[in-house]
Amino acid sequence: MLKSLDYKENYETLIPEGNFRISPSMIAKFTDKKWEWYQSQVLGNTEFNGNTATVLGTCVHRCAEVFTKCKTEEERAFIRDEIPAYINSFKDNPEVDTHYCLEQWKPMGQALIDYLRVFGTPDRSEDAIAVKLMDGVYVGGTADAVIGNTIIDFKTTSKLNVDDTYIPNNYKMQLLTYAYIYRKLGVDISSMRIVWVTNNVVGRISEKTGKPMKDYPARVVPVTQVITEDDMRFIEDYLKLIGETYLKSKESPELTYLLFGDYRLKGKVA
Structure with missing residues (x-):
């Protein structure tokens, strides 16, 4: 079922009211940027309203979803x-280059669709999922895609050449979290894949020579890794660490600044 493009999943039907949700896309920030994680995930404070990369990423994701769920060109x-x-709709947002997004979404989306035509249409697309981690805490988010036993995340990139042979750690933690949720729901996930979609960089003219520069048409670069049992043990333990940290902060708010490693929180949590 297709929702509107600007729809924000609230997970009300998946997570009982009063429970906290751990977001897979924010897992790495719990380690790297605890202040940001606490502000956005616990307090709901965020000033981010999108930028060129996130808007373009949403559009390319939509191309994959529509290709998967709508069976005819009509x-x-x-x-x-x-x-x-x-x-x-972002024309008044100075962080979004709408002209660039309008130029890019078609060739990038088409590159991804061409890839899916060859390597397989997802069995699941933009799938909202959640499971209970412990009393008061759920883990849930919207997974990009599943093909067979592989959890997939589509990522747009401005790199002209993508030659990665591994999945960056922040994305790996996100994918492992989705794998954890799916396994708890009875779906066998044994591998994870990042599908990079590059920008369509063509028709450039050198300012120095006035000559055409090399074209880099939009292309897709998949990177796949097997999920090991050590991976699953790690992510389950890490999710429990996040859940128990949140619950301890709720139980003893005076310890929040220590639990989240940020002195700015001292005395500010009642």
């Missing part, structure tokens, strides 16, 4: 108007 036709309208 059913998919609405996207030609939907995505430009979505991009133009």
